[in-house]
Amino acid sequence: MAQVATVRRSRITPERAAELYAAVLDLLREVGYDALTMDAVAARTRSSKATLYRQWGGKPELVVRALRHGKPGSVADIDTGSLRGDLHALATREDDCAMEQNSALMRGLSMAVHMNPDLRRAFKELLIEPEMAEFQRVLRRAIERGEIREDAPALEYVVHMLVGAFVTRALIDDLPPTQTFLLSYIDAVVLPALGAPTS
Amino acid sequence: MAQVATVRRSRITPERAAELYAAVLDLLREVGYDALTMDAVAARTRSSKATLYRQWGGKPELVVRALRHGKPGSVADIDTGSLRGDLHALATREDDCAMEQNSALMRGLSMAVHMNPDLRRAFKELLIEPEMAEFQRVLRRAIERGEIREDAPALEYVVHMLVGAFVTRALIDDLPPTQTFLLSYIDAVVLPALGAPTS
Structure with missing residues (x-):
């Protein structure tokens, strides 16, 4: 099992991160967790998969950070x-x-x-x-x-x-x-x- | 939307019904509700689909009756x-x-x-x-x-x-x-x- 990574030193702006998180939540609603791929997130947000993995470590962490970001x-x-x-x-x-x-x-x-x-x-x-x-x-x-x-x-x-x-x-x-x-x-x-x- | 049917006058024995309910719960665990078909229940229990529909009215009712039967x-x-x-x-x-x-x-x-x-x-x-x-x-x-x-x-x-x-x-x-x-x-x-x- 992959280790849950701590957030890496950010190379993307908070605004850009917010855009990415919104796209992840949209995809979650559209296709569900199992069918959600890092490829789809990369395509929808026009970012590279390498950036996503470097920043979040993997799909579970990206999804949970997106959920947490959405909380007031x-x-x-x-x-x-x-x-x-x-x-x-x-x-x-x-x-x-x-x-x-x-x-x-x-x-x-x-x-x-x-x-x-x-x-x-x-x-x-x-x-x-x-x-x-x-x-x-x-x-x-x-x-x-x-x-x-x-x-x-x-x-x-x-x-x-x-x-x-x-x-x-x-x-x-x-x-x-x-x-x-x-x-x-x-x-x-x-x-x-x-x-x-x-x- | 189909109406929830009341149980029809039983043409099958309680033992047979218990067998059917057990098969439905097994199928639910194996494939989930969406993929569960009346065909599969009929095949697994060697009964006719006509009997299943006559007795239970449809999949939602059959599934809920099976769940209820399993309750102590x-x-x-x-x-x-x-x-x-x-x-x-x-x-x-x-x-x-x-x-x-x-x-x-x-x-x-x-x-x-x-x-x-x-x-x-x-x-x-x-x-x-x-x-x-x-x-x-x-x-x-x-x-x-x-x-x-x-x-x-x-x-x-x-x-x-x-x-x-x-x-x-x-x-x-x-x-x-x-x-x-x-x-x-x-x-x-x-x-x-x-x-x-x-x-």
């Missing part, structure tokens, strides 16, 4: 002074339209993530673990403010609750996840499970 | 006297091995459910809605016993919590859902969110 502001920037405020800010980073696109993209990728260990590792190292680490800081501050107990059993499942809400909205209700739904879920489930103030 | 005992049979007991009984209906197979099968089907309105409707009418109705009775009894308040906001999200736990275990932790995990999740998240006794 970092969790680390959120600090409203209450856990409820922080979680609500988190749930409203993306508008409903962006959230639905993101949901469709992740649904399309879920099988590929399961089948490809390299993609799974890139996901974990470049997307899930960094977000989790930042998210831990949000929870840590809530503990320090006395909003939740350090030994609340639900603490280890906060990400499962939030991601679970996002995923099951489509699965169970056949509806796209919306800000309204997520805010309601946070107040009805996440905060009470943690024993945190719900208003 | 009904939620309706569970009544332990406490909500915690009922939810624990629900989470241990399947052993870890069956749960992992089921998880893999559902992962393979998630894209097909999204792409095929007929399959989505069969899922909803034949699998999700009947289970939800039975599940509501479990919750209703807990309200009548005074374990949860009738107006607990988490009540409308109990299924999201449980299915979300099941789905995110693979997605976030890269681990199969196990009975141990689900029991821990019920005690840490579901019961506290509902304000129900956790022991």
Whole structure:
């Protein structure tokens, strides 16, 4: 299995990288992960495959960096002074339209993530673990403010609750996840499970 | 869109139906929903396509009936006297091995459910809605016993919590859902969110 590479010293501008990432997301939507080739990315963006490989190391990393680039502001920037405020800010980073696109993209990728260990590792190292680490800081501050107990059993499942809400909205209700739904879920489930103030 | 048919007066024995369902689940694992054909089911089970269509109406219904047949005992049979007991009984209906197979099968089907309105409707009418109705009775009894308040906001999200736990275990932790995990999740998240006794 190829090693997940760290980002190389950039030889391309941020604007050019943004163009490349947008093209990768378009291709993902059009053909899916398995059929997406570095040749197609090179052709669509008029770049050389050598540049793509030098910059990103390979397809799994390029795809995950593109997904991460598409995400709005970092969790680390959120600090409203209450856990409820922080979680609500988190749930409203993306508008409903962006959230639905993101949901469709992740649904399309879920099988590929399961089948490809390299993609799974890139996901974990470049997307899930960094977000989790930042998210831990949000929870840590809530503990320090006395909003939740350090030994609340639900603490280890906060990400499962939030991601679970996002995923099951489509699965169970056949509806796209919306800000309204997520805010309601946070107040009805996440905060009470943690024993945190719900208003 | 074809209408989801009710089961026709059976011309085949329950044993024969069980054989057919097992063959359908095998084919689903081997080729996935899109590539599964009624011809292949007929060939593998040495039955006529006419029989399959007469009995089940079509591929979406046959597939969902096969999935439902593979599920262990009904939620309706569970009544332990406490909500915690009922939810624990629900989470241990399947052993870890069956749960992992089921998880893999559902992962393979998630894209097909999204792409095929007929399959989505069969899922909803034949699998999700009947289970939800039975599940509501479990919750209703807990309200009548005074374990949860009738107006607990988490009540409308109990299924999201449980299915979300099941789905995110693979997605976030890269681990199969196990009975141990689900029991821990019920005690840490579901019961506290509902304000129900956790022991």
